[in-house]
Amino acid sequence: MAPFIFALALVIIPGLVHSQTVTPTRFPDVVSALVANGHFTVFLDLLNSSGLLPRINSSAHFTIFAPTDDAFARLSADDFDKIKNNQTRLAEIVGFHVVLTTNYRIHGTQQDDVLKSSNNFPIRINTYNILHTVAADGVNITIKNIPILHGLAHGLDGVLTPPTQSIMQLSLNRPDISTFAKWVVDANLLNFFTNDKDVTVFIPNNAAFAKLSSDITTFLNSHHANMAETLKFHVVNAMTLFSIGMTHSISLTSGNNHHDGLMILQDSVGALSVNHAKIVEKDIITTDGVVHIIDSVLVPPRVLVALQDQGIVVG
Numbered sequence: 001m002a003p004f005i006f007a008l009a010l011v012i013i014p015g016l017v018h019s020q021t022v023t024p025t026r027f028p029d030v031v032s033a034l035v036a037n038g039h040f041t042v043f044l045d046l047l048n049s050s051g052l053l054p055r056i057n058s059s060a061h062f063t064i065f066a067p068t069d070d071a072f073a074r075l076s077a078d079d080f081d082k083i084k085n086n087q088t089r090l091a092e093i094v095g096f097h098v099v100l101t102t103n104y105r106i107h108g109t110q111q112d113d114v115l116k117s118s119n120n121f122p123i124r125i126n127t128y129n130i131l132h133t134v135a136a137d138g139v140n141i142t143i144k145n146i147p148i149l150h151g152l153a154h155g156l157d158g159v160l161t162p163p164t165q166s167i168m169q170l171s172l173n174r175p176d177i178s179t180f181a182k183w184v185v186d187a188n189l190l191n192f193f194t195n196d197k198d199v200t201v202f203i204p205n206n207a208a209f210a211k212l213s214s215d216i217t218t219f220l221n222s223h224h225a226n227m228a229e230t231l232k233f234h235v236v237n238a239m240t241l242f243s244i245g246m247t248h249s250i251s252l253t254s255g256n257n258h259h260d261g262l263m264i265l266q267d268s269v270g271a272l273s274v275n276h277a278k279i280v281e282k283d284i285i286t287t288d289g290v291v292h293i294i295d296s297v298l299v300p301p302r303v304l305v306a307l308q309d310q311g312i313v314v315g
Contacts, residue, residue, distance in 0.1 A: 027149040030056055034066060037146060039155055042072040043097075046084065050094040052118065062151035063104040063115070065097045065123070065136050067159045068143070075159060083159075095119035096162040103151045106134055106144040112198040112240055121162040122287060124198070128245030136160065138242025138283045138290065163285045167201055168193050170286055177293065179209040180231075186221070187228040192255075193235075199255075199289035200236040202262075202274050204297045212297055215312045226303045232256035233300040240290045243282040246272055260300045274298070 027033070030053065034040040043066045047053055056062050072080065083093050098118045104125075113125040127134050134141045136156060143155025165173065168190065171181035180203050184193055193201075209217070220227040235255035248266040252274075253259050265273045272279045277296035284291040299307075299314060307314055 027147045029149050030064065030151070030153070033146055033148045033153060034064075037143070037153075037155070039068045039070075039143065040066045042069050043067055046090060046094050049084070050091050052091070052094055052098060055100065055118065056098060056151070059100045060150055061101060061103045062148075063099040063102060064148075064151065064153040065099075065141075065156050065160065066153055067097070067156045071156055071158050092119060092162060093159070096121050096123070096160055097156075099123065105152060106141055106154060108134055110134065112238070114198070117162065119162070123160070124240050126240060126242070126245065130250070131245060131247060133244055135242060135244050137285055138244050140244060161285065163287045165286055166194065166288050167199065167286045167291055170284065170291060171203065176205050176207075177203050179206045180204060183209075183220075183227060183231055187224050187231055189228055189231055192228075192232065194288070196237050197288045198238055198240050200239055200241040200252075201289065201291050202234045202277065202279070202294045202298070203291055204234070204277070204294050205280070208277070208294060208296050213312070213314075215310075216299075216307060216314065219307060219310060219312060220303075223306070226306055229256050229258075229300055229303050230297070233260060233262075233298050233303075234294075236262070242290055243272060243279070243292070254300070256300050258300070258302060260302075262298070 028036065031044065034044050056064070083089055095118045099115045100118045101116065104115060108127055110125045110127050115123045115125065117123055123136055125134065125136055134144070136154070137160050139156050139158040139160060141154050142157045146153040146155070168181070168184070171177050171184065184190060220230060233254045233256045236252050237255040241252070246264045246266070248264065250264040252262040252264065254262050262274055272282065274294060275298055277294035277298055279292045280295050281293035284293070304314055
């Protein structure tokens with residue numbers, strides 16, 4: 001009996017080992033994966049023309065943020081031609097959609113994750129839970145986690161544009177917001193506006209400052225602590241809030257010394273405001289955050305009281 005049992009064991013054991021053998025899954029290459037998905041014909045054409053594909057294929061880890069064909073279709077013909085027919089611009093735009101240092105998976109809990117593109121620009125990934133949205137630089141990620149050999153791809157609902165200026169550089173270079181830049185300098189807040197690398201700023205345009213009475217501007221120009229409080233009231237620190245993450249009645253904490261509240265309001269046609277100030281230009285991407293231009297200066301509660309103590313009427 002013992003020899004028979006031993007012989008049976010020899011037969012069974014090889015079978016068990018064979019049944020547990022798993023053939024490794026081989027993911028497709030970049031072109032095969034995006035072709036198979038069917039939504040990235042235009043991006044693939046631009047990717048091939050950009051000369052970046054060999055760098056991607058030789059990378060051990062990469063992530064591609066690929067605008068869909070519908071996203072490119074929403075560009076004007078002129079804007080698309082400026083990308084396709086200018087090799088420098090083409091390389092810049094396509095390069096901004098590729099990260100060569102990590103295969104970054106979207107899991108819906110990211111908040112101000114900053115990736116570096118292949119041409120060294122920041123790409124910010126944010127989850128806006130209330131709207132069930134994950135976005136890259138404020139652009140909705142509509143297709144998530146396409147597996148590729150050594151990497152991942154995600155489909156975008158728009159085309160990303162790399163930021164070229166910081167918030168303060170933008171303020172100093174745009175004539176229509178020069179008053180804001182001057183007040184920042186006068187209030188000695190340059191460090192405040194350059195230290196935070198993930199920030200949202202609602203910048204009043206020059207017309208907004210012009211709506212303030214001369215009494216208010218005179219008071220604030222001679223009371224720099226109150227001027228600083230007013231400017232900081234336009235800031236949300238440690239958060240890049242793009243318009244895709246805004247909806248009616250969202251509450252925000254401002255960056256002034258008392259962390260006074262801000263509220264996003266949305267009217268019946270979808271126009272956005274912060275408190276009483278209308279957002280007249282949204283989603284200006286900078287190297288250290290995002291800027292929205294507003295049409296009124298926001299005055300925090302304690303500054304309002306200080307003005308009223310001086311007999312100055314606001315509004």
